[in-house]
Amino acid sequence: MIKVTIDNIEIEVAEGTTIMNAARQVGGKIVPPAMCYYTSLKGSGGKCRACLVKVAQGSAKDPRPMPKLVASCCTNAQDGMVVQNITSPDVVEARRGIVEMLLVNHPLDCPICDQAGECELQNFAFDHGLEKTRSDFHRREFDPIDIGPHIKLHMTRCILCYRCTMVADQLTEERVHGILWRGEKSEISTYIQKAVENDFSGNMIDVCPVGALTDRHFRFRNRVWYLNPMDAHRDCKKCSGKVVLWLRGEEVYRVTGRKDEVGEVKEFICNECRWDHFDVKDWKVEGPREMEKWSVITANKYSDEAVELPDELYSKLNNEKWNEFEGVT
Amino acid sequence: MSKKILLDKINIEGIKSFDVYRANGGYASVEKALKMAPNDVIEEVKKSGLRGRGGAGFPTGMKWSFLDKKSGRPKYLVCNADESEPGTFKDRYLMEFIPHLLIEGMIVSSFALEANLSFIYVRGEFRWIIKILEQAIAEAKRAGFLGKNILGTGYDLELVVQTGAGAYICGEETALLESLEGKRGLPRIKPPFPAVVGLYGMPTVVNNVESIAVVPWIVLNSGEEYAKVGTAKSAGTKLISACGNINKPGVYEIELGLPVEEFIFSEEYCGGIANGKRMKAVVAGGSSVPILPTELILKTAAGENRLMSYESLSDGGFATGTMLGSGGFIVYDEDQCIVRNTWNFARFYHHESCGQCSPCREGTGWMERILHSIENGHGKMSDIDLLWDVQRKIEGNTICPLGDAAAWPVASAIRHFREEFEWHVMEPKECMNRNYGLREKSIMSIA
Ligand SMILES: Cc1cc2nc3c(=O)[nH]c(=O)nc-3n(C[C@H](O)[C@H](O)[C@H](O)COP(=O)(O)O)c2cc1C
Ligand code: SF4
Ligand code: SF4
Ligand code: SF4
Ligand code: FES
Numbered sequence: 151m152i153k154v155t156i157d158n159i160e161i162e163v164a165e166g167t168t169i170m171n172a173a174r175q176v177g178g179k180i181v182p183p184a185m186c187y188y189t190s191l192k193g194s195g196g197k198c199r200a201c202l203v204k205v206a207q208g209s210a211k212d213p214r215p216m217p218k219l220v221a222s223c224c225t226n227a228q229d230g231m232v233v234q235n236i237t238s239p240d241v242v243e244a245r246r247g248i249v250e251m252l253l254v255n256h257p258l259d260c261p262i263c264d265q266a267g268e269c270e271l272q273n274f275a276f277d278h279g280l281e282k283t284r285s286d287f288h289r290r291e292f293d294p295i296d297i298g299p300h301i302k303l304h305m306t307r308c309i310l311c312y313r314c315t316m317v318a319d320q321l322t323e324e325r326v327h328g329i330l331w332r333g334e335k336s337e338i339s340t341y342i343q344k345a346v347e348n349d350f351s352g353n354m355i356d357v358c359p360v361g362a363l364t365d366r367h368f369r370f371r372n373r374v375w376y377l378n379p380m381d382a383h384r385d386c387k388k389c390s391g392k393v394v395l396w397l398r399g400e401e402v403y404r405v406t407g408r409k410d411e412v413g414e415v416k417e418f419i420c421n422e423c424r425w426d427h428f429d430v431k432d433w434k435v436e437g438p439r440e441m442e443k444w445s446v447i448t449a450n451k452y453s454d455e456a457v458e459l460p461d462e463l464y465s466k467l468n469n470e471k472w473n474e475f476e477g478v479t
Numbered sequence: 480m481s482k483k484i485l486l487d488k489i490n491i492e493g494i495k496s497f498d499v500y501r502a503n504g505g506y507a508s509v510e511k512a513l514k515m516a517p518n519d520v521i522e523e524v525k526k527s528g529l530r531g532r533g534g535a536g537f538p539t540g541m542k543w544s545f546l547d548k549k550s551g552r553p554k555y556l557v558c559n560a561d562e563s564e565p566g567t568f569k570d571r572y573l574m575e576f577i578p579h580l581l582i583e584g585m586i587v588s589s590f591a592l593e594a595n596l597s598f599i600y601v602r603g604e605f606r607w608i609i610k611i612l613e614q615a616i617a618e619a620k621r622a623g624f625l626g627k628n629i630l631g632t633g634y635d636l637e638l639v640v641q642t643g644a645g646a647y648i649c650g651e652e653t654a655l656l657e658s659l660e661g662k663r664g665l666p667r668i669k670p671p672f673p674a675v676v677g678l679y680g681m682p683t684v685v686n687n688v689e690s691i692a693v694v695p696w697i698v699l700n701s702g703e704e705y706a707k708v709g710t711a712k713s714a715g716t717k718l719i720s721a722c723g724n725i726n727k728p729g730v731y732e733i734e735l736g737l738p739v740e741e742f743i744f745s746e747e748y749c750g751g752i753a754n755g756k757r758m759k760a761v762v763a764g765g766s767s768v769p770i771l772p773t774e775l776i777l778k779t780a781a782g783e784n785r786l787m788s789y790e791s792l793s794d795g796g797f798a799t800g801t802m803l804g805s806g807g808f809i810v811y812d813e814d815q816c817i818v819r820n821t822w823n824f825a826r827f828y829h830h831e832s833c834g835q836c837s838p839c840r841e842g843t844g845w846m847e848r849i850l851h852s853i854e855n856g857h858g859k860m861s862d863i864d865l866l867w868d869v870q871r872k873i874e875g876n877t878i879c880p881l882g883d884a885a886a887w888p889v890a891s892a893i894r895h896f897r898e899e900f901e902w903h904v905m906e907p908k909e910c911m912n913r914n915y916g917l918r919e920k921s922i923m924s925i926a
Binding site for chain 2: 195196197198199200202217218219221224244247248250251252254255284285287309310312329331332333334335336
């Protein structure tokens with residue numbers, strides 16, 4: 151075991167633990183934000199730079215500070231290391247920059263984005279960003295496309311965290327989508343409009359930190375904060391069958407994997423569980439799911455009863471324009 | 480004439496061919512090295528004080544000694560011939576005109592590193608050079624310097640030339656290795672370093688063409704002899720590719736420690752500023768290093784003569800100094816627009832960013848757009864501060880040094896030429912009408 155100090159809190163962790171995971175063992179404010187790292191996905195992390203921290207003391211043996219901020223998700227903690235997360239003005243400043251960078255090309259889609267309310271970028275920007283934008287240049291644009299029967303891709307919202315490609319590599323039989331081009335022109339795409347159709351492809355939606363990959367069966371049908379999340383399970387041959395049902399009344403609006411306190415799905419679910427069982431009777435409902443109330447929009451929202459959507463909001467949907475948005479096949 | 484180590488035979492008729500090269504003492508270092516113990520060759524290189532010529536200037540001998548030889552896994556040597564840094568064109572010169580020097584260096588270095596399969600990763604645009612290298616390899620092989628049981632010593636070596644597809648980022652050593660493995664050229668997260676986990680996960684050394692090409696001389700003449708050339712901290716000679724508004728652009732071999740002033744103004748080298756103009760600024764080591772105005776490139780802030788060496792060029796840090804970098808020496812005369820030049824560099828980095836990490840992917844584009852609007856007379860005063868802030872948010876926060884390389888030219892241009900940026904903002908009409916020769920020409924050719 152080794153001793154690390156993060157934001158003045160000393161903890162003992164196993165050797166080989168990253169700074170990020172050491173901080174997660176404590177939890178709370180000292181956990182650096184992660185927009186690309188995903189514990190169960192091998193090779194993830196290092197890309198978004200949201201998790202940069204300052205190493206004020208390298209280790210007990212070599213106490214020199216590290217010259218640059220380091221990505222906490224892929225830097226191992228050392229014995230005697232002293233890390234500053236939110237206690238370092240440099241880190242706060244750099245993170246403000248990362249938010250800004252991630253938003254330079256990001257659309258202002260939140261009002262019409264299904265991810266709103268459970269969006270890691272929203273939360274990240276809310277917690278660490280500036281309250282204004284300094285770029286008034288044209289943002290990059292893409293048309294939303296269907297990648298396969300279940301998933302819609304809004305490339306404009308993608309932050310290129312590479313998580314979905316790793317899910318495809320590590321969970322599904324064959325990856326048929328990936329990143330084309332390079333730099334700012336990089337885009338997620340299927341290989342010549344090939345359909346993503348795979349038993350575990352739906353997990354790409356769950357790992358996507360933003361609203362770039364959305365569930366075509368759920369799109370525009372409801373706001374997540376109006377739904378009641380319920381833990382439920384069924385016997386499944388392909389996966390653990392442990393899911394969250396998102397209910398409104400008796401109706402199942404969507405089925406997702408269970409996200410833990412850092413927003414990661416530990417047990418990925420198969421597409422059958424996700425899309426073939428929209429009847430509550432198919433499930434053994436365990437009870438309401440505990441939700442962290444940290445989100446921009448979820449704050450104070452996940453009460454015992456679902457909040458009813460005001461009627462006037464519905465009436466607005468009654469026009470043709472809105473019907474075009476309907477993404478359900 | 481100063482000491483020539485790399486280019487001493489460049490003018491010999493037919494030196495490109497194996498026979499002429501061999502007749503002039505070529506491949507003698509292979510004969511010598513293969514009788515030595517591999518680690519003794521590494522010792523020689525360590526003693527020479529040779530620093531990597533690819534840009535970072537990391538001591539080559541030290542890099543070699545980090546190679547994990549103990550685990551018994553296959554080891555690889557990869558030569559970085561991806562030369563794509565704007566302003567740098569020295570490796571290409573070596574490979575085009577004296578290819579056997581690189582092949583000889585590759586054999587000796589591979590032997591020192593106990594590698595039996597080595598690669599030369601050549602920039603995709605250098606098509607003709609690929610042919611030259613492949614021919615040189617075939618000739619060396621025919622003469623028994625490559626292949627199985629070289630010179631009867633029992634040492635086997637295969638050399639493979641691999642071409643890139645023309646991405647600057649594939650010059651970054653880990654992106655190069657990814658590309659060599661047939662993947663997208665994305666830099667890896669370090670550590671682990673290539674010396675431990677490199678090509679196909681095996682211990683690997685990546686070295687620049689020029690670094691490898693000096694090894695034969697070091698083996699033949701000893702490390703001590705090499706260390707006597709140049710300065711204490713910058714041993715040996717260095718190829719400098721000089722371009723811009725000078726009378727004699729070209730590739731020069733200089734002894735490190737040569738005064739910058741002599742390099743620019745003497746007849747032996749650049750021959751002074753072209754068209755009788757005055758010098759305005761210099762980018763001393765390829766587009767990535769900070770640009771310096773005349774007074775700071777000729778003299779350090781302390782008033783000493785600036786020398787062509789690692790330590791003298793970086794004297795004063797980034798506040799008043801720069802870097803030797805890859806030796807791409809670009810000279811600007813008084814007519815050149817720093818804002819336009821900075822925009823041009825920013826455009827390059829925007830285009831070449833691999834897009835893996837957010838500060839570089841988004842920041843390079845943002846900087847280019849701000850610079851484009853300032854250059855075209857749409858800028859605001861606050862844009863200059865914004866630009867400064869954006870580059871600061873990129874620098875040091877990225878996976879690979881391309882982010883830094885994109886930030887430094889912008890930072891140094893604002894640091895040393897802020898008035899010029901302000902002038903663009905205050906006189907938008909004038910800066911639109913200024914004659915760069917380009918705008919008028921393109922308008923006329925369309926009409
Ligand atoms: C964006 C980028 C581009 C690079 N391009 C080259 C290149 O074209 N040629 C080269 O030799 N080194 C290049 N380098 C440096 C290499 O990463 C590496 O440091 C070098 O090949 C090591 O060789 P050396 O020790 O002999 O200098 C580049 C680095 C970066 C970050
Ligand atoms: S992805 Fe997140 S930040 Fe982007 S539009 Fe959707 S909710 Fe808003
Ligand atoms: S689509 Fe989502 S998961 Fe995939 S790279 Fe983009 S943001 Fe990440
Ligand atoms: S700094 Fe730029 S080039 Fe390097 S890994 Fe990040 S995005 Fe790619
Ligand atoms: S979470 Fe560490 S870089 Fe993205």
